[in-house]
Structure formats: C-alpha cells, structure tokens
Amino acid sequence: MRYKIINEAKFGEHELMAGKVLAVANEKGGVGKTTCSVQLALELAELGFKVCLVDNDPSGDATTALCGNKVPTVICQGNRPEATANTIKLYSKDSEFEPLEISKNLSLLGATDALSLLKGADMEPAYDFCDSLDMLREAYDFVLIDCPPSFGLLFTAAMLGCISGGVVVPVIPDDLSFKAAKKVKNRIDQMNDRMHLGLQIVGVLANKVVNNPMPQSVKHYLSKLKEEFGDIALDTHINQTVKISDAIALQEKVSNYAKKSSKPAKQITAVTKEILTKLES
Numbered sequence: 653m654r655y656k657i658i659n660e661a662k663f664g665e666h667e668l669m670a671g672k673v674l675a676v677a678n679e680k681g682g683v684g685k686t687t688c689s690v691q692l693a694l695e696l697a698e699l700g701f702k703v704c705l706v707d708n709d710p711s712g713d714a715t716t717a718l719c720g721n722k723v724p725t726v727i728c729q730g731n732r733p734e735a736t737a738n739t740i741k742l743y744s745k746d747s748e749f750e751p752l753e754i755s756k757n758l759s760l761l762g763a764t765d766a767l768s769l770l771k772g773a774d775m776e777p778a779y780d781f782c783d784s785l786d787m788l789r790e791a792y793d794f795v796l797i798d799c800p801p802s803f804g805l806l807f808t809a810a811m812l813g814c815i816s817g818g819v820v821v822p823v824i825p826d827d828l829s830f831k832a833a834k835k836v837k838n839r840i841d842q843m844n845d846r847m848h849l850g851l852q853i854v855g856v857l858a859n860k861v862v863n864n865p866m867p868q869s870v871k872h873y874l875s876k877l878k879e880e881f882g883d884i885a886l887d888t889h890i891n892q893t894v895k896i897s898d899a900i901a902l903q904e905k906v907s908n909y910a911k912k913s914s915k916p917a918k919q920i921t922a923v924t925k926e927i928l929t930k931l932e933s
C-alpha cells in the first residue's frame with residue numbers, strides 16, 4: 653500500500669464534512685496564500701478536524717512556517733525515497749508517502765525545490781496527485797493545498813484535486829491581485845467548461861486590509877470585491893497586522909501568539925467559520 657494511515661480519522665460530530673480538499677490559490681505572490689493555508693490548517697485542527705496541509709509550492713514557505721529552518725529528513729531529502737513526507741511523492745504512483753505529524757490533528761506534506769522539477773505538458777503526474785489526494789481524504793477531514801503563484805502543472809493538479817471542496821483565493825486591496833484572482837476564476841471556469849468538473853471557488857478572501865483608519869482606496873477595493881466576485885466574495889476579511897506576519901515567522905498560530913481574544917485571531921476564526929458554512933451549503 654502506498655499510504656500508511658498513521659491515525660484512524662476521528663470524524664466525530666463533523667462526519668458530514670469529512671474528506672474535503674481546499675486549495676489556496678492566486679496567480680500572484682505575496683497575497684497571503686501561505687499565511688492563509690497555514691492559519692486555516694491550524695484553526696481547523698484546533699476545531700477538532702484532522703487536517704493535512706500539502707505544501708505544493710517549491711518555495712516551501714508553508715513547510716518553513718510549520719517546521720522552521722530545521723526541515724526534517726523525511727521532507728528535506730527532496731525526491732529521494734526516504735523523503736516520505738515530501739509532496740513530490742504524491743505525484744508518482746510508484747512512491748510511498750506518509751505525512752509528518754506536526755501536532756495532534758495536523759500533519760504536513762512538505763515541499764522543497766525538488767517540486768520545481770515537475771513541469772511540462774504530461775498530465776500523468778497530476779492524475780497521480782489526484783489519486784494520492786483520494787487516499788489522504790480517507791484519513792483526514794481536510795486536506796489543504798498551498799499553491800504556487802503561477803499556472804502550470806502544480807496549479808492544475810491542485811485544481812483537479814480539490815473538486816470535493818474548492819478553492820480559496822486570497823487577494824490584497826490592489827489591482828494586480830484582483831487581476832490575478834480574475835485569471836484564476838477564468839481558468840477554473842474554463843476547466844469546468846472543457847472538462848465538466850464542477851470545481852468551485854469557495855471564497856475570495858481580502859487579506860492585508862489596512863484599518864484604523866481604513867484608507868479610501870481600501871474601502872474602494874472592499875466594495876469592488878463584491879462587485880467583481882459577487883457571492884464568492886467572503887464577508888469576512890483579515891487586516892494587515894504585524895501580529896500575523898510575526899506569528900508566521902515564529903511558527904505560531906495567531907491565536908497563541910496574539911491571544912484568542914485579539915482581533916487578528918478573531919478574524920481568522922471568523923474566516924474559517926465562513927468557509928465551513930459555505931462548504932456546508
């Protein structure tokens with residue numbers, strides 16, 4: 653068997669939510685894909701879900717966010733056989749993989765730049781990736797995929813793999829990230845038209861929202877979000893704050909670093925709940 657189930661999945665009261673894959677994607681870097689993937693994963697794990705975070709970006713930023721600079725051998729050995737917790741293993745049907753347990757409810761498949769070897773027109777690795785995700789869905793309530801900031805095989809594989817859940821698209825209040833988010837939406841619409849996939853965007857999430865006071869330009873972008881994306885624009889957003897960038901740099905959950913009652917922690921909880929509600933409907 654390719655995948656050794658480490659722990660029996662405990663679905664408990666959330667049985668109906670089992671086995672969903674969420675990809676966090678935008679064709680633009682710096683919008684908070686990794687921040688949102690990691691904080692969403694930590695939040696869902698704290699809510700009692702069993703979560704596997706798949707770092708699908710050769711930069712390995714989500715891996716650093718959870719492991720620091722001491723990346724364990726099972727990840728840092730790249731595509732060698734002993735690297736059983738490296739995402740690259742998901743792309744080959746001949747490889748065994750076993751996510752690395754980070755905490756009670758959270759495991760990680762980490763990335764190294766070995767992932768950047770995967771490119772080209774051959775779709776076989778993307779199909780193998782989807783088969784691997786199906787195996788992970790048997791053991792986890794949520795599989796979160798942190799995507800690279802570009803279209804290509806890694807992005808396509810993540811899109812094909814998240815039909816059971818959907819895509820979360822973080823944007824920041826500026827034209828470039830909105831434009832890139834539109835491109836992601838068009839790409840998804842195109843995949844749905846051509847392949848009848850039923851892939852959905854669960855939410856477009858405004859991140860790095862400057863507040864206190866909120867500049868006129870940011871107000872403009874928040875209303876533009878609703879105009880341009882309609883129902884898929886999330887009502888909740890995340891403010892720009894050093895509490896979030898510090899928490900990520902220190903490999904901490906925002907609610908541990910900045911306290912549960914702090915605004916950033918409450919915003920991340922609210923975003924997570926809105927995404928859960930959207931998935932239920």
Ligand SMILES: Nc1ncnc2c1ncn2[C@@H]1O[C@H](COP(=O)(O)OP(=O)(O)O)[C@@H](O)[C@H]1O
Binds near residue numbers: 898
């Ligand atoms: N809400 C936020 N407030 C402050 N800094 C943030 C926030 N979200 C992300 N960042 C910072 O912005 C940078 C880019 O975020 P990251 O999640 O790596 O983006 P991406 O994965 O889209 O490239 C990082 O330094 C991160 O700490």
Ligand SMILES: [Mg+2]
Binds near residue numbers: 685686687709713
């Ligand atoms: Mg990133």
